[in-house]
Amino acid sequence: MNVRLSEMNLPRFPLLNDEEMTDLLIKSQKGESSARERLVNCNLRLVFNLVQRFSTRGYELEDLFQIGTIGLIKAIDKFDLSYEVKFSTYAVPMIIGEIRRFLRDDSPIKVSRSLKENAYRINKARDSLTKSLGREPNLQEIADYSEIPMEDIINSLEATQPLSSINDTLYQDDGDPICIIDQLSDEREDNAWFEKIALRDILARLSAKEREIILMRFFYDKTQTEVARSIGLSQVQVSRIERQALKKVKNLTDS
Secondary structure, three states: OOOOHHHHOOOOOOOOOHHHHHHHHHHHHOOOHHHHHHHHHHOHHHHHHHHHHHOOOOOOHHHHHHHHHHHHHHHHHHOOOOOOOOHHHHHHHHHHHHHHHHHHHOOOOOOOHHHHHHHHHHHHHHHHHHHHHOOOOOHHHHHHHHOOOHHHHHHHHHHOOOOOOOOOEEEOOOOOOEEHHHHOOOOOOOOHHHHHOOHHHHHHOOOHHHHHHHHHHHOOOOOHHHHHHHHOOOHHHHHHHHHHHHHHHHHHHHO
């Protein structure tokens, strides 16, 4: 399903530059409702683009868009200006997470109340630890903070994961998308090294720009063109930085 913004009757607002974004975030978090409203309106395209990933889940696109907008508002309210990332990099997982929570709670597979409650406590603990530590906490740190046994943490997180379709996109570049079904019979191991690395430790060794581009490209399924538009660089510059970052990651994993 490929629905245009115009077909959803969404207003078109200009994209914000970094300075405008920072100024509006400061005003919004101080309680200025007009700044908050403008931030929401100017980021509706981001929500729309993310919502389309879930268009095969059997839900109305407009309904998922409303859920995604809630995630956007939460990102606006919770974004820490001291983060060394762009707002969009922070907002994307918040928006996707809100949609996935909705799909999970509405799922035909029922998860026990205790597992859901544990998952909520775990996510709260992870958010708090991330802010205090300045990085993603490991499982042991989450277990100590939440006072939930590590085995229960793993069970709760696995049980509350959203369902995946074999037609879900794993990777989308400027060419044809790679779906889960394409990988079921693919025995190539060209990228096995990437799947085995300690991702957080490796990413921490990249520069802020390299880390941002890698996250957007391989975790948030952005094309080089979309990344370039988001961070204000040319597609050629993004491609060069991406190659440099991947080379660093490869060297680190081989060492």
